[in-house]
Amino acid sequence: MKRVWLPLACLVAFGACGSAGASTDERTITIEIEHSAFIPTDVYVRSGERVRFVVVNNDPIDHEFIVGDEHIQLIHEEGTERHHGARDGEISVPAGATRATSYTFEEAGRLLYGCHLPLHYDYGMRGDITIR
């Protein structure tokens, strides 16, 4: 999977895309999907921060973007929910489409984001979120 080095990830996370938020309290981070891989695969945010993720699917197949800890990822990996969008940090992204979802990072720590369509997570569709 393509990886973005820390400086770039930090750049993305801490301001480079900060102007497109849905509200003034949100910062926007853009996540691209290409060849069933998230770009970047590492994101850094601040605790207490609310982030709007804009997910751009450049693939001809559907994907999804799910934020959560390993338990949440496991639930989705084993789940049968076909479409996401009702909960913060969870969004389905049709082929060639761009969708957005927001999520508030309450505490410092580490979360993940992933796609749980069949075989996608195993294929490597995952990323790390470090909350500082």
Add this chain to the structure above:
Amino acid sequence: MRRALLCLSLSALFVMGIAAPALACGGLVNPNGTVSLLRTSTFVGYFDGVEHYVTSFEFAGGGEKFGSIVPLPGVPTDVKRAGDWTLQRLAEEVAPPVFEAALADGDERAAASGVEVILETKIDALDITIVKGGGDSVGRWAKEEGFALTPDAPEILDFYARRSPYFMAASFDVGRAEDLEQSIGDGTPIHLTIPTDRPWVPLRILSLGRKPQATVSADVFLLTDRAPTLLPAPKPKDTPRGMVLERSEEAPSLLLTDLRGDKGMDWIPPADAWFTYLRIDKRAGKLVHDLAVSVNGGEPNWRDAGYVLPPVDEAPSDESLLGTLFIVAAGTAAVGLLIRRKVRSVAR
């Protein structure tokens, strides 16, 4: 006049998933995440500048649409039912181991995806569509047609589309299969006639839908009018893993006689052909190349093997469309090759 021949056969060319518990070939992604790998066999031949491509799609039952997509080296001018036992005969040759319809004009229904439908036809319960497009547009078209692509499909579609814009989609019509009383495992052989001048064999596509550590097993049979040069170079006989050259010899006359006896296979020469058998047992993650074949004494092209790809903005032209499956060396070439993918089932 010198006879030129290329025969190639391979199995499970392009996995395209399905939304149902059944699939023609390659990999099937079921709703529960399992992958079922079935067998598809193909035989392609080249004679007087025309490639004959024969493949078989195996009916896997199920109640919904399912199928597969195969990248092609050029535009077929004819698609019809082929002989029934050619692939089996070839496989029996090396170890104790297909194929009619009138062409139809393509329609405009793929316009939304940017894919051009070159032709459509029906062979028994199979709906065959030849499309032309880029990796992204072919993927979108396939999705619109109901195929469920595996996550590695976008990258692999791009890999092939940068070398050839032609793909064949084959899907079973379950209703027609029932009308024809087809049973699970029944194969439907098809024969494509493809004018081309450079043969190559798609191997990477065999890894589609598989985990990197999974083993891809395939038998490749090549028949030419002389010993071919291959890229990558195969490993010597009896090597446990990899792409292994098990046999390379003058084609037995009995084999040629038997192959010529099958329906529609009289283009195979009665004598003076070279027989090559390649056994492939390789991890899917390592199978990132195709097989380039040179039958005119020259070196195979690295691009044809997939080691070097054209720039993204360099769209394949009609003259260079021989991309994905095989390349036949001009005029004199005579290659016969068959890949038989072994039946496997992988549960995840």
